[in-house]
Amino acid sequence: MAVMSVADLHVRLSGREILKGISLPEMRAGQMVGLIGPNASGKSTLLRAIAMGNGTQGGISLGGKPVTAMKRAERAANISLMPQTPPLGSTLTPFELLRSYARATNLGLSNAQLGDRMGELLGKLGLLPDAHRKLNELSGGKRQLVGMCLAMVNEPKYLLLDEPTSALDLRWQLTALSVARNYARSREAICVAALHDINLALRFCDLLVVLKDGCVAASGVPEEVIDSALLADVYGVSARLERCSQGAPVLIADAANEIGASA
Numbered sequence: 001m002a003v004m005s006v007a008d009l010h011v012r013l014s015g016r017e018i019l020k021g022i023s024l025p026e027m028r029a030g031q032m033v034g035l036i037g038p039n040a041s042g043k044s045t046l047l048r049a050i051a052m053g054n055g056t057q058g059g060i061s062l063g064g065k066p067v068t069a070m071k072r073a074e075r076a077a078n079i080s081l082m083p084q085t086p087p088l089g090s091t092l093t094p095f096e097l098l099r100s101y102a103r104a105t106n107l108g109l110s111n112a113q114l115g116d117r118m119g120e121l122l123g124k125l126g127l128l129p130d131a132h133r134k135l136n137e138l139s140g141g142k143r144q145l146v147g148m149c150l151a152m153v154n155e156p157k158y159l160l161l162d163e164p165t166s167a168l169d170l171r172w173q174l175t176a177l178s179v180a181r182n183y184a185r186s187r188e189a190i191c192v193a194a195l196h197d198i199n200l201a202l203r204f205c206d207l208l209v210v211l212k213d214g215c216v217a218a219s220g221v222p223e224e225v226i227d228s229a230l231l232a233d234v235y236g237v238s239a240r241l242e243r244c245s246q247g248a249p250v251l252i253a254d255a256a257n258e259i260g261a262s263a
């Protein structure tokens with residue numbers, strides 16, 4: 001059963017302390033967790049630390065086992081990280097890339113089973129028409145969706161997505177996050193997604209973690225975490241949470257505050 005805990009996590013890179021004692025609420029199977037925060041607040045560093053345990057001091061444990069005690073193969077079988085940068089354009093097709101990645105991670109599937117899994121994933125993310133085109137002929141958004149397929153093809157218990165919607169249009173933002181949330185629910189996995197769009201985070205996440213300068217500024221149920229004071233403090237903006245006609249919370253950002261202005 002997927003369970004993730006992060007307690008007093010410190011990460012140093014090139015002699016700088018990037019994450020400064022991060023502790024998070026326990027994350028449980030089926031949850032979609034949103035990781036938000038300004039540029040350079042440490043979101044990617046946290047995702048990489050969960051995936052690789054590198055540079056860490058303090059605890060990340062997955063299913064009760066410290067990530068630093070997991071062998072490379074065990075990590076690869078259980079954790080997938082979709083990096084911020086989509087797969088580089090190459091002459092491989094999405095189909096070939098997925099198949100070679102799945103083979104390399106030794107999923108133990110027959111060709112037919114793997115073909116079915118890849119077909120389902122490519123279909124959900126709207127990539128079937130592009131499955132046999134060269135990656136270097138695909139748009140940036142399509143390549144981002146290929147990156148998401150790549151992260152999901154081995155059906156990890158811990159699915160880590162670094163800004164999975166940054167290059168996507170409205171339809172595919174909604175689709176990609178629905179696919180990720182349904183995946184977490186149906187496979188009893190945990191999905192952690194770094195997001196800049198707070199409205200998407202409010203809509204799709206069960207739990208939000210807000211980072212500021214390598215520390216946790218707030219965490220908890222999205223609607224309880226996001227308010228004007230937090231947005232002013234963490235992002236330096238005047239913003240408010242309103243309700244749409246259907247009752248869902250919607251963030252409206254009115255203005256960027258003057259640099260140096262207090263919250």
Ligand SMILES: Nc1ncnc2c1ncn2[C@@H]1O[C@H](COP(=O)(O)OP(=O)(O)OP(=O)(O)O)[C@@H](O)[C@H]1O
Pocket residue numbers: 013014016018037038039040041042043044045046084
């Ligand atoms: N290898 C590295 N060596 C030194 N500093 C690094 C390294 N990688 C990242 N950093 C620093 O760590 C801090 C956090 O970076 P990180 O990429 O985790 O932020 P982020 O929240 O994901 O940002 P963004 O929203 O802009 O993608 C930044 O100040 C960055 O310069």
